[in-house]
Amino acid sequence: LVLNNLRDRVKLQTDGQLKTGRDVVIACLLGAEEFAFSTGPLITLGCIMMRKCHLNTCPVGIATQDPELRAKFSGQPEHVMNYFWLMAEDIREQMARLGYRTMEEMIGQTQHLEMNKKGLNYKSRGLDLSPLLTPAQELNPEAGIRNLTTQYHGMDMAKDNEFIELSKDTLESGRPVVLESSITNLNRTAGTMLSYEVSSRFGEDGLPDETIHIKLKGHAGQSFGFTLAKGIFMDVEGDANDGTGKGLSGGKIAVYPSKDVIAQGFVPEDNVIVGNVACFGATSGKAFFRGIGGERFCVRNSGALAVVEVSARI
Secondary structure (H helix, E strand, O other): OOOOOOHHHOOOEEOOOOOOHHHHHHHHHOOOOEEOOOHHHHHHOOOOOOOOOOOOOOOOOOOOOOHHHHOOOOOOHHHHHHHHHHHHHHHHHHHHHHOOOOHHHHOOOHHHOOOOHHHOOOOHHHOOOHHHHOOHHHHOOOOOOOOOOOOOOOHHHOOHHHHHHHOHHHHHHOOOEEEEEEEOOOOOOOOHHHHHHHHHHHHHHOOOOOOEEEEEEEEEOOOOOOOOEOOEEEEEEEEEOOOOOOOOEEEEEEEEOOHHHHHOOOOHHHOEEEOOOOOOOOOEEEEEEEEEEOOOOOOOOOOOEEEEEEEOOO
């Protein structure tokens, strides 16, 4: 990334066995600027590493929906907060030893790292880690070694801006509205920004079913109806890409072929109408697809109703 003048455009995140302040400092020196934690915070909440997360039998009530087991959960937010406070203090002390006042100054400063030769065995003795431990600034002195450039995400061109403008009165008064428009596969996550407007005004309960009815024609882009809020009904006369209904949160989605296409001999149950991982992680709401659904249909769905003609092999 540094050699190709791309490093300053991105934020690098690292994860995997980050448990102590030392782990974070080493990751930062190697070039990371964001850090993801999992095991450590879980332990502070009471996890005893039984490796049963997928069996719904977690004995400490963390990874289970069983009411009796969930009653055993003893974790508190303060436990996690205290863990990170102590880690931050550890990081601060190590930064002081190295002579850095901020994390930004420390990113990519690999000159502070060296190979631990005491831990080498006959296999690892032949490893040369110098390419990893060469400061990136030496490779390309003119390039940035941390994120310095913001990117334009085109939010002002999102299809949802049109939906929000046409639904302005409904968002204020709650009166039903029906909108009609076209859609293309350039319009990704359609309905998400509108869902934010509904949720920010009406909370988790949203609006009554189908208060905002959006009728679309065309080919919906990826993650159509992502986290669609209750009270919004989006139907597409056409087809939809991967991730349709992902995280569905009370809204309603329908995707179906046009009557003209069917009249010409199109058989819905023999053709794909929606892409992979439809309704992934949905929690509530309804989704109807007249045709074949892609692979991993409704993976991690935990409450939404989904109907499809045929589902591809998972």
